[in-house]
Amino acid sequence: MRIFVYYYLYDEVLRGMPGGPVKVFDLCTNLKSMGHDVVLFAPDNGCPETQTTAKVVKIPAFGIPIFGIIWHELLSLAASLLELRHGACSAVFVRITTSFVPLFMKSVTGAVLLTDVNDDPFYRYRETRGGMRLKLPLVRFCDRLNLKLSDAVFTINSKVKKALVGGFGLDEDKVSILPSGANTDIFRPLDRAKACAELSLAPELRYVCFAGSLNKWNDYPLIISAAKEILGAFPDVRLLLLGDLDDACRELIAGTGLGGRFILTGRVAQQKAAAYIACSEVGLSALTGAGEAVTPVKIFDYLACGKPVVAAMPRGTNDFFQDCEAVAVTDAGDAPTFLAAISRFLEDPERASRLGGQGRALILERFDRAAVARRVAEAAETSFRGSPPLGGK
Template structure:
């Protein structure tokens, strides 16, 4: 698998290509692209293939192709800015169709130019996965799927009308993929026992983080000054999207209990801002009388997140125990740990195999606000325990959960047999 790494279209004629379908532009601004971005980087580092990332532009008027970090980026006219807005369903349907067309046109371009084409189509999540299945059938190439979440389970509370169609979509994509990459052994067990997948086709490749970017020692003091906080203010952080199953309402109730003992404590919410946050969480915050203690700067640029996390004392993951949460891993866990934060998490199957209560984090029962509050207060009072737990998490990230190591397992699936498909 030792092929030369290529950096321009003028030197890649004899190099196999892989089409990687993603949801938003590169560099990534959200979890939707981060895993695939690191896959593309790993493919480039190994010299196995040229990664063609296929993604929507931010708005319909822009369409361009360019190299970034050795990755050949192909943006089709899209509506990336509206991906999570009111019209997200028609937007995603358009992106679904446009990504299929883009893969087919790229393959035709390679063939007409006498270059080796795609050896596989690789995608993340069910909708992009379905686009990969269709595109793969049209160009007669295998599909690799990163299946990190049960979106049908997420839709159960967020978009109930789509829950059953998503189950059908997940089953179809899983059955058609040559390789399915999952993030935990419990997810693999579920797909084999409940979905009937061949155990040999399901490969565990966990989520992780960039340990060089998410690291301790960054200037959190500047962030605290920006937020108007003193160095001594106890600061809990929740980072990421906010949906019902994320248990942010439970976190708010836990915060209200914490404030009874530590009125100086604060909660930083990085992310959120969607309809659920505005319609459910903000009214709850007001009714609990804790608005003064909740800081909501909203989404910030991804490259600024590590400094914000370094400004915090505790990472919170008060998720509800659901089918999806029991089987998946969360980026925020590894980002908290990467920055050396102690974490307070829900007792879940997959995460429970990584977070050990009292060893590298504190674990509470789902929806148990008093238990979460007690854990937060314990870490605020016992700084040595907080430091020890955070350091243990950081060591685990360095050893097992850095993207640079993790993605080698996916690259290994691009065997010589798969690479040779690009000659057909």
Template sequence: MPSGKILFLATVYTHLAAFHIPFMRFFQERGVEVHAAASSAKGHKENVEAAGVICWEIPFARSPYSPANLKAYRCLKDLLWKHRFDLIHVHTPVAAFLGRYLAKITHQGPVLYTAHGFHFYKGAPRRNWLIYYNAERLAARWTDGLIVVNGEDYENARRMGFEPGRNLFYVHGVGVDLSFFGAPSYENAVRRELGLAVTDVVVTCVAEMNPNKNHIFLLNAWKQIATRETHSNNHLLLVGSGELKSYLEEKVKREHIPRVHFLGFRRDVPAILHASDIVTLTSKREGLPRCIMEAMAAGKPVVATNVRGSRDLVDDGHTGFLVEPGDVTGLAAALERLMRDPELRASMGAAGKAKIQDYSLDRVLAEMAAIYNRYLDE
């Protein structure tokens, strides 16, 4: 791989800090100068800078309708006229669209786009198909390589004209560092902190509290379960923060839903997962959810909604259960079945841990290295 300059581009630095620092280090270890460009409005720019990456501020807004993106367009255009990059790797819809167009008109090197979950998908609102699908069809002409992380997006990419092995690639997500999910020497500490007994059954959801993650659906199912006397030793841990946190806390209080613990943002997610018996995710849509991958790495069975991305990971009846979005009774039944059966939890957890080896960070780095080398060699 020749020395040179690489640019990682996303709408917010939060995304780059959470998922792409290992790939930036991959280039740095090979003598490549790594740059990143995004908005720091949500924080975490300092995490990327701490990795030795040259960072640029581009004031993107997540909404494609925001007038702030006009300023972002001008800032990014100015950056790309001043710097020539040997490869640009774009992420997230707004930054990816503007970045691909500007890379072509400023005569940059090849442009790769990782779609972490197209905003058009089976069951998506018609507006999403009209806006995002047509935007991606237009941007296809500026995309040298498209990387997808789930089966549904792979098929949609083929329909847009991308060709497997030529400019369409399937990779196993952003990878999970399995070294964080080894022997759980600290799980009892988490239970002690929360006042939970070793015999309590703990269900955990790790997700930002926004409408898409659908915590209301989960709480409605939990209400069915937790108010039964036979489940008086079951606890629900909600890990994460977000715009709906106050509303959800008020719902729990108003409806007297028992044994729900709001843990907020945590940096010890591996320990929390090891202290859990079951992990759940009730999203309306996903790309390829890392929280499910981490749960499987920790050897936990997963109950998830039957949506793109989640169903790529969860083998229904083997590594966990899939339920239809909105089926409160079905979600409650799936959780209850696992609560009652520790042997089933153990067998499903073991099956998930075996499956997730394919999604390890080492494997994904190897998959991405092959793609990067292909375009840099050209």
């Protein structure tokens, strides 16, 4: 099949450096490896051409409110029409965004439309602030239209599925839960001694790892307060914080009085993140109440590296790990339970290692991103066979 893939993301920080929706990049690479002809239409920040083996058509992006999106829409349409000279597409996959281009391509080519929803759109609507609220009616209209006319809709957990079915009136059978999964070629068990040497970490120490980004979902106060207790109770433990931090986080770390035992790496590439995880005893994930419709990708990545996980999550977002002992799930914001779960893994390294191995096996069996791509391809092929092109041709 020939598959057109779309997403929109503008982040000035990513100008000239890799970043963006890694799941989309991996999906394109895996679909291509399956023999499909994949074309990714991507904004030109985040170096998308370096992150997938699929063909990338870069669309110039500008961070000007309203105008930036209109500009991207017009250029995406022009680029898509030009790409049709090389052959029509059979399927269109889009990470939900304010765009009519994917729907237009479905209309003119008879392709099936697959829409991926990575969070709760109704939460986004509620949290939209300032001048951005002016475009909210357009965003809601575009989302509703695209979802209603999609042949299949994918989302990350049952909580978001319930929101989509109830809020947009979608057929429940049309919405499938598609796990984020992990890239098991990158996130895999590595030799700890070599990883420590590569990263200049002392191999005689033990490490707990949190990989995250600054957003309203990650509960940095919980992570840092738990770290203060853990570092006090286990003198040989250090906390690895992967990702950017703001001044507020740095002040919290300074307030622990143990700042020298926090290792702040800044933003790192996926391969380097996998090496840091390899040095660690346990991976951490902590969501605030705002993360009520998020299932963190980092949990899949930790498990793929063979590490157990302690995850603080709002109820209803744990679709995939209920029967997995390698993931100790606590309620969001429950500091005592979160702390106790970390301590249990550190107190029993043999158990932690054994459960980490079980977690790796689970990822390989059910959550490898190659398997996720196969599900997308199967949905596209099934919908394409079952739905003749528009116009009855």
